[in-house]
Amino acid sequence: MGVVSRGFAGRGRSDPKLPPGQYLTKDFPVLSAGPTPRVDTDRWAFAITAETGQEHSWNWAQLHQLPSETVTVDLHCVTKWSKLGTVWEGVSLDTLMAGVESAADHALVHSYGGYTTNLPLEDLLDGQAWLAYRYDGTDLEPEHGGPVRLLVPHLYLWKSAKWVRGIQLLLDDHPGFWESLGYHNYGDPWREQRYWGD
Amino acid sequence: MARAAVLGRLSWQVAQIAAVRPETDTARTLVLDVPDWPGHRAGQHVDVRLTAEDGYTAQRSYSIASAPGGPPALTVQRVDGGEVSPYLVDIAAPGDRFEVRGPVGGYFTWQPGDHAPVLLVAGGSGVVPLMSMVRARAAAGSRVPFRLLYSTRTPATVIYADELRRRSRDDHGLDIAYAYTRVAPPEHPRPPGRLDAVLLAEWGWPTEFAPNCYVCGPTGFVETVANLLVDAGHDPARVRTERFGG
Amino acid sequence: MTFLDGNELAAPLREIFTVDLTVASGQCANCGRRCTLAEVRLYARAPGLVARCTGCEAVLLRLVRSPDRVWLDLSGLSYLEIARPPD
Numbered sequence: 391m392g393v394v395s396r397g398f399a400g401r402g403r404s405d406p407k408l409p410p411g412q413y414l415t416k417d418f419p420v421l422s423a424g425p426t427p428r429v430d431t432d433r434w435a436f437a438i439t440a441e442t443g444q445e446h447s448w449n450w451a452q453l454h455q456l457p458s459e460t461v462t463v464d465l466h467c468v469t470k471w472s473k474l475g476t477v478w479e480g481v482s483l484d485t486l487m488a489g490v491e492s493a494a495d496h497a498l499v500h501s502y503g504g505y506t507t508n509l510p511l512e513d514l515l516d517g518q519a520w521l522a523y524r525y526d527g528t529d530l531e532p533e534h535g536g537p538v539r540l541l542v543p544h545l546y547l548w549k550s551a552k553w554v555r556g557i558q559l560l561l562d563d564h565p566g567f568w569e570s571l572g573y574h575n576y577g578d579p580w581r582e583q584r585y586w587g588d
Numbered sequence: 589m590a591r592a593a594v595l596g597r598l599s600w601q602v603a604q605i606a607a608v609r610p611e612t613d614t615a616r617t618l619v620l621d622v623p624d625w626p627g628h629r630a631g632q633h634v635d636v637r638l639t640a641e642d643g644y645t646a647q648r649s650y651s652i653a654s655a656p657g658g659p660p661a662l663t664v665q666r667v668d669g670g671e672v673s674p675y676l677v678d679i680a681a682p683g684d685r686f687e688v689r690g691p692v693g694g695y696f697t698w699q700p701g702d703h704a705p706v707l708l709v710a711g712g713s714g715v716v717p718l719m720s721m722v723r724a725r726a727a728a729g730s731r732v733p734f735r736l737l738y739s740t741r742t743p744a745t746v747i748y749a750d751e752l753r754r755r756s757r758d759d760h761g762l763d764i765a766y767a768y769t770r771v772a773p774p775e776h777p778r779p780p781g782r783l784d785a786v787l788l789a790e791w792g793w794p795t796e797f798a799p800n801c802y803v804c805g806p807t808g809f810v811e812t813v814a815n816l817l818v819d820a821g822h823d824p825a826r827v828r829t830e831r832f833g834g
Numbered sequence: 835m836t837f838l839d840g841n842e843l844a845a846p847l848r849e850i851f852t853v854d855l856t857v858a859s860g861q862c863a864n865c866g867r868r869c870t871l872a873e874v875r876l877y878a879r880a881p882g883l884v885a886r887c888t889g890c891e892a893v894l895l896r897l898v899r900s901p902d903r904v905w906l907d908l909s910g911l912s913y914l915e916i917a918r919p920p921d
Contacts, residue, residue, distance in 0.1 A: 695871075
C-alpha cells in the first residue's frame with residue numbers, strides 16, 4: 391500500500407458487506423472505452439443469434455410489448471466502486487431466450503460502438519440478467535448505456551454491456567473486449583476475479 | 589543537443605509538501621519536496637496518487653507549474669465534486685505526503701533552445717503548464733517572442749494574476765492578453781465572450797511567423813482553439829495540445 | 835464524459851518503456867492515418883486505457899494495469915516510428 395495521505399478519505403468507503411476490495415460510492419461513475427453511441431429508438435434493434443445462425447430480433451416497440459420487471463440490484467465495477475440498491479426496469483433474458491433453440495454454452499454480447507463481452511449462457515438465465523431500459527425511474531441515459539443495456543449484476547459491471555445490440559450464442563467461448571486483454575474471463579466479484587489467473 | 593534516449597524505469601515516489609501558495613479562491617500551488625526528483629522540462633506533468641487509511645486510492649494527473657531547475661510545484665484547481673483536487677486545495681498542508689510518478693510527457697514541452705515564436709493559449713487551469721514555459725523562458729533569459737492568450741471567466745479567476753502582471757511588465761518579449769468569458773474588468777477593451785477566430789488573429793502571431801502553438805485546457809476548449817488555429821492557416825504540426833478533460 | 839489525449843499515456847507507457855512513446859508516430863491499422871501518439875483520442879475512464887484514431891475512431895492501443903502485470907495491445911497500430919539519437 392502506498393504512503394497514506396493524512397486527511398484523505400476519497401469517495402469510497404470500505405464496508406464489510408461488499409465484495410473484497412470494493413468501496414461504496416454514492417454517485418454513479420461513468421466509464422467508457424469510446425464515444426457514447428447515440429441510437430435513436432426508432433432505429434434500435436436487438437438480436438439473439440443462435441449458433442445455427444437463426445436470428446431472433448426485437449425493435450423498440452416489440453421490446454416494450456414484452457413483460458418487464460423492476461429489479462433492485464447491487465453493482466460492482468472492477469475499478470473498485472460499488473453502488474448498492476440500484477433500481478432498473480427491463481425485460482428478463484429468460485423472456486427473450488424463451489423461444490430460442492440452442493445447444494450453445496457460451497454467449498458473446500455486442501454493443502453499438504463495437505464493445506463486446508462474453509459470459510456463459512447459463513449466467514444470462516434463471517433471473518440473473520435483463521435488458522434494461524429504465525434506471526432509477528427514468529429512461530436510461532446514453533452515458534449509462536441507454537437506450538438499452540445488459541444488466542448482469544452477479545458479475546463485474548464490465549459484463550453489463552452498455553448500448554447492447556445483440557447476443558451471439560456460441561459453441562466455443564470467445565473473449566470480449568476486456569477479457570482478451572487481462573480481465574478475468576468470468577469475473578465473479580465475490581471471488582475477486584478481476585484479472586487472468588485470479 | 590544530444591539527449592539520452594534511455595530513461596530510468598518510471599515508478600512512484602513519495603512527495604512531501606514543502607510549501608503552499610494560494611492562487612485564487614479555488615486554486616492553490618503546492619511546492620513539493622521529492623528526494624529523487626530527476627528534473628523536468630516546461631510543460632511536463634506528473635501523476636499524483638492519494639491513499640486513504642483503508643487502502644482506497646485515487647489518482648489524477650497535474651501539470652508542473654514551476655520552471656525547470658527547481659523543485660516541482662503543482663498548481664491545482666478545485667473541481668466541484670472532485671475527489672483529489674478538494675483534498676489538495678483545501679486540506680493538504682506542508683508536511684503532508686502523497687505519491688507522484690513523473691515527470692512525463694515529451695510532446696507538450698518547450699525549451700529555450702526552441703527559437704520559433706511561441707503562442708500559448710490557455711483555457712482556465714490550462715494555464716498551468718504554459719506558466720511553466722513562461723517561467724522557463726525567464727529563467728533562461730530567453731529572447732524568444734512569447735504571446736500568452738489566457739481565457740478565463742473573471743478577473744478573480746486568473747491564476748498567477750500578480751506574477752503575470754509583473755512579467756508582462758518586466759519580461760521583454762512576453763505579451764499577455766486575457767479573454768474573459770463571463771465578467772471583464774471595466775477597462776478591458778472587449779466585452780465578455782469566448783475566445784474566437786478574431787481574437788486569435790488579433791492577439792496571436794501571424795501564420796507567416798510559423799509560431800509553435802501550445803493549447804491547453806478543457807477538451808472542448810482545446811478542440812475549438814486548435815481547429816481555429818489550423819483553419820487560420822497555422823501548420824497542424826506546430827499546434828500542440830493538452831486536454832484536461834471535462 | 836469526453837476524451838483526453840495521448841499525453842495521458844506518457845506515465846503508463848514510461849512504466850514499461852525506457853523511451854517516451856508519446857512523441858512517437860503511429861499509423862492506424864484501420865484507416866492508415868498517421869499521428870503522434872500524444873495526439874490520439876484517449877478514453878481513460880475505463881477498466882483500462884483505450885486510444886482511438888482521431889480520424890476513424892478505431893482502437894489503436896489498449897492498456898490494462900493490474901497490481902503485478904500490464905497488458906498492452908498495440909494491434910491497432912501498423913507500426914510505431916520512434917526517434918533515436920544518431921550513433
